[in-house]
Amino acid sequence: MDVKQVAELARIRLTDEEAAEIGPQMESIIGYVESMNALDTADIPPTAHPHDAAMPLRPDVVSNTNRRDELLAGAPLAESGLFVVPKVIEGQ
């Protein structure tokens, strides 16, 4: 397993030391998980939800009030009612 590549997919920077520690631990976890392969599950349907419940519907009515400023208050950086992030578009 290329743990650095997995970390890139998960958007987590891993230092070389972290990768050296976490890599073997994940190999051991995945190795254990593979014990499931002893079971023949070809005809077994997967369970995604414990009760097979249908997604319920509710009336489509506005329930949220405008709380922009309260919600922005927790942001690391906000300005003029917007979240501020590093520049993402190249050039002028």
Next chain:
Amino acid sequence: MAFTTLEELAKHLNDGEATAAELSTAYLERIAAHNETLNAFVHIDAETTLAQARASDSHRAKHGPRPLEGLPIAVKDIFCTTGMPTTCCSNILKGFNAAYDAHVISRLREAGAVFLGKTNMDEFAMGSSNETSAFGPARNPWDVERTPGGSSGGSAAAVAADLAPAALGTDTGGSIRQPAGLTGTVGLKPTYGRVSRRGIIAFASSLDQAGPMTRSVRDTALLASVLCGHDAGDATSVADAPVIDWLQAAGRLDLYGLKIGRPREYFVDGMHPEVRQRVEEALQRCADLGAEIVDISLPHTQYAVAAYYVIAPSEASANLARYDGVRYGVRCDNPSDLADMYTRSRDEGFGSEVKRRILTGTFALSSGYYDAYYKKAQQVRTLLRRDFDDAFAKVDVIATPTSPTPAFKLGEKIDDPLTMYLNDIFTIAVNLAGLPGLSQPCGMADGLPVGLQWIAPAWREDTILGAAHAFEAATDWHRQTPEGYS
């Protein structure tokens, strides 16, 4: 007054022998005296707590008492709470203040409860020993060198040492039941869908449930009666869940007519011999109370941990994608660009167990591996559900040990994630099948509490509470308290 149940405290309040303000003051004093040792609470704000208590006293004077009027309750740091910080014991949420209350917090407020503070937990509820907390581990009042269990370790330690008469926990793979078992307290994980997950910081959305942690079965029933109920704000909260009378169920005194399943896969070599003995003795006690003990098999049990460590990390990797340094929480200093901001904020903000789980989940869901891991685990989940369906065709309820050993030492397992995961071998299948489960104390091993776990069919918490109450009424394990906290 120490080690009084919610039920008894409510009586004191109703009889005018104490006010909510006096009660909260007494608990805040106990917290001040013992929290430095136990590290059970991570956020305490005496002024806020006392203001709530005084508001409760004035509500009582004007309108009479609500179901939990003036009763102090500790809250795991995973529940969003206005007026108190919510960090999930992670550095990535340092300083976060939720803009709204979790649904269950609103329910408790409306019932008149007073919040004593936020309790310690494993970071994002990922852990079985409370050692992955950014605040350091909570400690077990029965032996402070040992873990109180996890992830709801702070709640368990607080209730076991009576720094709170009751607490809220959450349970994704055993995080209420295992710490309850290791601290000699009572903890209930309700049926998936009974309790709204809205405002509870998500770990694994198809497994997470919140529930009470108390020192008596009736107190658990009392809190559950307030916590459970439909919430249109959570699509997995079940609208037509069967209604039960929680307190009536928790009044049973004998077990005539009850068939208790004893699954052979939960009494295995390698478990602590005294744990096994205490649970066997508990089953004998239940037989004396009139129950019929039936040997059963849950043949896929040995695969539960494997399926769980695909499903839970996969769901976690999706849920924790939201911590991106943009909308809340912590952002790294001086990001050079957007990718640097994401990857460095998440590296600096998450602890190693959380990273390990996000990476395991990301791997299991990644292109080319999905069928071999995620789909396979979901198929095994079906087999585990069928095991329980077959068992419940023969018995009303299942009894097992909660954990294979009593509380282990802090530091003993933290460097070996897989050994730590196997500690949850008896609790995990219940979450995968969406069933209710409860742990209650049933004796001591090496001077440490042993947990007895009850498992019932979906929606049959009443069966569990009846069996657990009859056992509790016939024994005094729930009245044992650790030394030094009287």
